[in-house]
Amino acid sequence: MFDVALVLAGAAVASQIRFDYLAQSGFYWALVMFAAAFALAIFPAFGVYESWRGRSKLALAGQVSLAWLIVQGSALVLMYSLHRSDFVSRLWFSYWTAVTGGLLISYRLITHAVLARARGAGMNLHQVAIVGSGSQCDAIIRRIESAPTTGFRAAAVYNTSPQKSPVTSTGVPVFDTVDALADYIRTNDVHELWLMLSLAEEPLICSLVGEFRDDLVNIRFMPDVRSLALFEGSGVIDLLGVPAINLVASPLSANSMLKKEIFDRLFAAAALICLAPLLVAIAIAVKLSSRGPVFFRQKRKGADGRVFTIYKFRSMRLHTEEKGTVRQATRNDPRVTKVGAFLRRTSLDELPQFFNVLRGDMSVVGPRPHALEHDDLYQKVVAGYIHRYRIKPGITGWAQINGFRGETDRIEKMERRVEHDLYYLGHWSFALDMRIIGATIVAGLVHRNAY
The missing domain is CATH 3.40.50.720 (NAD(P)-binding Rossmann-like Domain)
Structure with missing residues (x-):
């Protein structure tokens, strides 16, 4: 119930900041009470009320943030469904979301720190x-x-x-x-x-x-089960009420997959809206650079081996290849246009894949998908290669921010890439996804192996 008090307190603070007084119309407080009740219903699904013993503060903050954003997203949907969006100040709603989110996280981090200090001093052990x-x-x-x-x-x-x-x-x-x-x-x-x-x-x-x-x-x-399990720390799941240990299966639980799915759709939608002017500019540049379509389309494997069509900005001149083979781009490849070389070097050619994420074919973070012909080749010679498709492929991934991207002209390069992909699957967390996205934005857009 303390969370309900924090939601109400956040709304009161937002009212004071926006209007300089606390009293608001009945709809405001009805919306606040809906959010408080929905928070109590949805927070347990995101593990917010699980024991804090042994949990990282970053993971805790991430769970609370995601759960609260989903609550507020639902409140927005309710507001627009009832045609009451004009009755609520958007600035007040933004203040309320930010202040309450800060209160919910701060309360837990402070309590976490107090308990940690007590345990470090030998109490509550x-x-x-x-x-x-x-x-x-x-x-x-x-x-x-x-x-x-x-x-x-x-x-x-x-x-x-x-x-x-x-x-x-x-x-x-x-x-x-x-x-x-x-x-x-x-x-x-x-x-x-x-x-x-x-x-x-x-x-x-x-x-x-x-x-x-x-x-x-x-x-x-x-x-x-270290000698049997595919992933380190394979977890216990519930199957028809019976506990089962994942030996060779996706290490991500259904709950984790749901969180990842929700984040992916929201992030992709926000990215496409914010990057719309850049996408239009790149499309024009590609069209003017050489004859052919703006987008490059190719079949790739997704989660559980399902085939989908991936989208990229076209970076090469139109050319034909032998059936059943796909030649990787090489340094100074004559097929690559000048505009395409810049797009590939900065990874801007990958931006249309946010449409794939929005459609549910891909994730923002995950193992990079390869051409079907390369899948057929590498899964025969690289141990664990096929297990990369236990989850959806990503626009960026753990292997890519660690330097394993671009041409795989030696089998050792693909082996190292697969090692990093399997590490990501075995150690997935929302915090790790945020780390990979941050590294991609800050340092991963330009890389010497991208050509």
């Missing part, structure tokens, strides 16, 4: 006992120690392979029997038991769960 091989226990202890503000502290370790893999972390007691571990957990107020075990160690898992069945200890199973 959850003691954790860890079960696994020595290397696994050492790895999770390092994670806990590197993030003290998450509120976890390693209290005990049960090493399942003391001869093969001893625990090297110091300061944490190590046990070699379940009974000794259980006694320590019960006498030292340990709140959490994390099982870093493989699927083959079911008897030990059942033994530990049975041991603490009558104790108020949170038992978390973190299965070791």
Whole structure:
């Protein structure tokens, strides 16, 4: 309910800034109450009310921002649907959106900082006992120690392979029997038991769960599927009410895909509106540069291998190619026009792909799609190549801002590009997308490999 108070407070502050008084017509406050109620309904879907323990502040701010913008977008739709847009000051609405968004984010960041400081000082901590091989226990202890503000502290370790893999972390007691571990957990107020075990160690898992069945200890199973999973940190999903671990599947959850989809459509629409004069100017320049259409069209693969038509500004003179082959552009390629060379060097030829994003064929950020002929070639020789299409291809991507763009004249170049694409899929976050977009705008438009 504190969020409702912040929404109301933001509206009051906006009224004071815009009109110098708080009292407004009934429709204003009806709109505010709609937004407050809708926020309570939609915020849980974006994870706004999930536990903050262990979450990054940037990701938290991003989730709140996106959820609040969707609420305000819905309020705008309601306003126009009821033909009441003339009754509400646009400047007041903008102030309200900005002030309330700032309040919602600031409240959470301040609370996050206070809790982090308390946890760093040793308060509000959850003691954790860890079960696994020595290397696994050492790895999770390092994670806990590197993030003290998450509120976890390693209290005990049960090493399942003391001869093969001893625990090297110091300061944490190590046990070699379940009974000794259980006694320590019960006498030292340990709140959490994390099982870093493989699927083959079911008897030990059942033994530990049975041991603490009558104790108020949170038992978390973190299965070791590193040898099987395609992506690091493959998550657990719900299938027909049954938990399932993604071994070879898209690492993005349905909720994450929905957030990405909404952001893509809004960003693409805004980009096309803002860049409309530039798009018209480029279209005229392309038309005057050489004979042929303004747009270059080509079939590419999208999510799940679905074929779509990609759009670019034409940068080459009209030419014919042998059936079944697509020759990549090379440095000083005679097929490229002077205007086309500039467009390719600055990546401005890619701008029409915002239409692809708006249509749902592509994403703003994702693995770059290749010609179908190149797909047929590389998926046979580059490990993991086909898994790039677990999500929608993007206008820009992690590989591109790290220098892996342009001609792939050696197989090693494509392998490095695919490595970066799979890293992006395995580590996707809204914050990472923002980082890639920012890097593309600031430093990624001009690159020595673009020709």
